[in-house]
Amino acid sequence: MALPADTDLGLSAEDVLTTTRSVRKRLDFERPVPKELLTDCVRVALQAPSGSNRWLMQFVIVTDRERREALAAVYREAYEQYRQIPTYIGAVDKGTPERNASQQRTSGSADYLAENMHRAPALVLACAMGRPDNGPSIAKTTLLGSVMPGMWSFMLAARARGLGTAWTSVSLFREQETADVVGIPIDEVTIAALSPVAYTLGTDFRPALRPDPEEVIHWEQW
Numbered sequence: 001m002a003l004p005a006d007t008d009l010g011l012s013a014e015d016v017l018t019t020t021r022s023v024r025k026r027l028d029f030e031r032p033v034p035k036e037l038l039t040d041c042v043r044v045a046l047q048a049p050s051g052s053n054r055w056l057m058q059f060v061i062v063t064d065r066e067r068r069e070a071l072a073a074v075y076r077e078a079y080e081q082y083r084q085i086p087t088y089i090g091a092v093d094k095g096t097p098e099r100n101a102s103q104q105r106t107s108g109s110a111d112y113l114a115e116n117m118h119r120a121p122a123l124v125l126a127c128a129m130g131r132p133d134n135g136p137s138i139a140k141t142t143l144l145g146s147v148m149p150g151m152w153s154f155m156l157a158a159r160a161r162g163l164g165t166a167w168t169s170v171s172l173f174r175e176q177e178t179a180d181v182v183g184i185p186i187d188e189v190t191i192a193a194l195s196p197v198a199y200t201l202g203t204d205f206r207p208a209l210r211p212d213p214e215e216v217i218h219w220e221q222w
């Protein structure tokens with residue numbers, strides 16, 4: 001499989017892990033993304049763990065303009081719904097001026113994506129074969145745990161190759177309409193995430209503001 005010559009940015013594992021941001025305002029909407037590159041990111045994604053080694057991960061990759069526009073239109077409607085709920089990204093109080101300023105920047109970026117999703121050259125839906133909605137907690141976590149690490153690997157692989165992605169779940173407010181655009185049978189399949197994929201405008205991304213590790217570690221017991 002022939003990949004473009006400038007595919008590998010040569011980032012270290014540490015760089016890839018700490019600078020893979022949700023890219024929204026720096027997506028290059030004009031530059032097409034070769035299908036071979038998207039396939040290569042899926043190849044990497046498939047190396048992620050999966051419960052009982054069952055390989056339940058599936059990807060719907062949409063490049064067709066009309067379908068992208070239809071998916072993005074549903075996303076926009078869903079995003080309006082999301083803006084009304086208390087956990088809307090722009091309504092979350094992070095407790096300090098520095099953290100709130102960062103939160104508001106991210107919120108502006110998320111609003112921008114909702115307006116511009118259709119312009120991304122590819123939209124990727126990460127799915128898992130199964131629908132354990134009313135099942136025990138282990139069934140749900142195992143199913144989601146069998147697709148989310150893979151999707152994150154896809155995003156890390158994309159970053160290493162000069163592509164930007166952004167994890168989104170808002171379209172699940174309109175799950176059936178989202179599924180209908182691409183024919184996903186949601187009585188059998190769980191949609192875990194939707195991401196735009198595009199080359200990034202520039203490749204210099206930085207680690208983001210995050211809590212100090214000691215804020216989240218519970219040594220020995222909760």
Ligand SMILES: Cc1cc2nc3c(=O)[nH]c(=O)nc-3n(C[C@H](O)[C@H](O)[C@H](O)COP(=O)(O)O)c2cc1C
Nearest residue numbers: 020021022023106110113166167168169170171208
């Ligand atoms: C489960 C999950 C759902 C998310 N849903 C959305 C979404 O619907 N729309 C969006 O713009 N970003 C979404 N995000 C991206 C987060 O806003 C983003 O990861 C967070 O603000 C941190 O920014 P960073 O990824 O650039 O470090 C989601 C992230 C996760 C993990």
